[in-house]
Amino acid sequence: EAQVTQNPRYLITVTGKKLTVTCSQNMNHEYMSWYRQDPGLGLRQIYYSMNVEVTDKGDVPEGYKVSRKEKRNFPLILESPSPNQTSLYFCASSFTQGSEQFFGPGTRLTVL
């Protein structure tokens, strides 16, 4: 089944404790992206990747890191999480820039 998977689905952590949210797609998509969803703000793009080893900042990259060492994986790293990073996070992938995106199920992160 074609899909985007994220892990974990739910995470409660404390300020400053490094964490990684994994994202994997099995569709051989070139383009992958991370978003955060906050009430009243819609989805805001954090980082995106056009292909392996090619990443760039979205609209809200501060406090986040990403890597794209393999085509299928695009992990999101929070080196020192803060409470303002409490949010619902989505990973997405698509064949190309103009293609529709396939979204993962989301990761609900709470930083205390």
Add this chain to the structure above:
Amino acid sequence: AQSVAQPEDQVNVAEGNPLTVKCTYSVSGNPYLFWYVQYPNRGLQFLLKYITGDNLVKGSYGFEAEFNKSQTSFHLKKPSALVSDSALYFCAVRDPNDYKLSFGAGTTVTVRA
């Protein structure tokens, strides 16, 4: 810089009535435009897109959208709404010269029986 506006936070309609969800955009070139839907506690699902060609685009679940370049709008429509259409709808735009995708704040649609 590109941006999207969804001027209505909420849209309420009766089942069987037409449904319209509004979206306006700002982009430097010819836009790539998308509509996505999010059901409660679910990820986003693609509904339809406009890249080029006919201004009227047909998508999933009976939805369609009309691209209007002069008004920079891409309103989502459904001739006869169903209770199951109740969800959160997002419009998104991409400048073809950029890899960023910008989403609107979303519109909550409630269809009452």
